[in-house]
Amino acid sequence: MQTLALYHLKGGVGKTAAAVNLAYLAARDGYPTLFWDLDPQGAGSWYLEAEASEAIDADKLVKGKLAVGRLVRPTRFENLSLMPADFSLRYLDILLRKVQGNDALKRLLAPFREMFTLVVLDCPPSLSHLAANIFAAADAVAVPIVPSHLSLRAFDFVHEEYKAQGHKPRRLHPFFSMVDRRRRLHNELLVDAPKRLKRRLGTSIPYASVIERMGQERAPVGSFAPRHPASLAYEALWQELKQRLPEFSN
Ligand SMILES: Nc1ncnc2c1ncn2[C@@H]1O[C@H](COP(=O)(O)OP(=O)(O)OP(=O)(O)O)[C@@H](O)[C@H]1O
Numbered sequence: 001m002q003t004l005a006l007y008h009l010k011g012g013v014g015k016t017a018a019a020v021n022l023a024y025l026a027a028r029d030g031y032p033t034l035f036w037d038l039d040p041q042g043a044g045s046w047y048l049e050a051e052a053s054e055a056i057d058a059d060k061l062v063k064g065k066l067a068v069g070r071l072v073r074p075t076r077f078e079n080l081s082l083m084p085a086d087f088s089l090r091y092l093d094i095l096l097r098k099v100q101g102n103d104a105l106k107r108l109l110a111p112f113r114e115m116f117t118l119v120v121l122d123c124p125p126s127l128s129h130l131a132a133n134i135f136a137a138a139d140a141v142a143v144p145i146v147p148s149h150l151s152l153r154a155f156d157f158v159h160e161e162y163k164a165q166g167h168k169p170r171r172l173h174p175f176f177s178m179v180d181r182r183r184r185l186h187n188e189l190l191v192d193a194p195k196r197l198k199r200r201l202g203t204s205i206p207y208a209s210v211i212e213r214m215g216q217e218r219a220p221v222g223s224f225a226p227r228h229p230a231s232l233a234y235e236a237l238w239q240e241l242k243q244r245l246p247e248f249s250n
């Protein structure tokens with residue numbers, strides 16, 4: 001099992017859109033995949049969930065008497081399961097506080113080894129205890145960057161923090177997101193990307209209204225507009241990421 005996090009300190013940069021589409025593509029490739037919605041806002045769950053979750057005995061879960069796997073839901077898509085945002089909203093903080101250090105999320109993920117080949121973590125935008133747990137749990141952290149100086153500056157923070165927590169920066173995978181070719185700055189930054197992005201993924205995700213339509217369709221773009229350039233971009237991104245995930249590249 002490999003764990004891929006879509007993370008950035010910045011909000012609204014396309015983390016959830018990428019997480020949903022990458023998880024969908026992995027599942028479509030035949031890999032049993034879990035989309036874990038770590039954001040209490042629950043956008044990812046809303047895109048994927050077919051029905052409401054059953055009520056869970058919170059006390060038992062927090063005391064460790066109920067397996068966290070019980071919260072996993074099927075989706076309408078073959079091979080794709082969902083850990084809904086409900087979990088993050090109600091229990092995650094408590095569970096993270098129970099374990100010293102930053103390994104609580106990693107431990108929560110361990111039992112899923114038997115069930116899934118890939119876990120995609122859709123992360124909320126912040127640098128927090130949760131972010132430290134995400135860094136410790138993820139084999140790869142993909143960081144969507146809207147081409148702007150502020151966004152690059154935020155990436156520098158992420159990069160520094162990731163290193164400061166003892167992780168290897170080669171596990172960070174920035175890529176350009178919401179790229180609008182009509183904008184001069186976007187073109188300039190793409191052509192002449194700063195040195196600190198030299199290991200970025202080559203694929204950029206274009207700014208496209210079809211991605212906004214995911215909210216209407218409640219589905220990944222690849223499922224309702226498979227030939228659209230945005231869908232093809234997510235596919236190329238998935239192929240690239242696969243090469244960077246040790247268990248997939250062999
Ligand atoms: N490439 C894109 N082109 C056009 N719109 C996009 C694109 N990617 C995302 N969006 C839209 O921008 C908004 C923010 O996207 P998304 O929710 O994926 O970002 P996020 O980084 O997960 O945000 P948050 O930090 O709030 O979780 C959404 O309305 C989404 O539909």
Ligand SMILES: [Mg+2]
Binds near residue numbers: 016017043122123
């Ligand atoms: Mg999001």
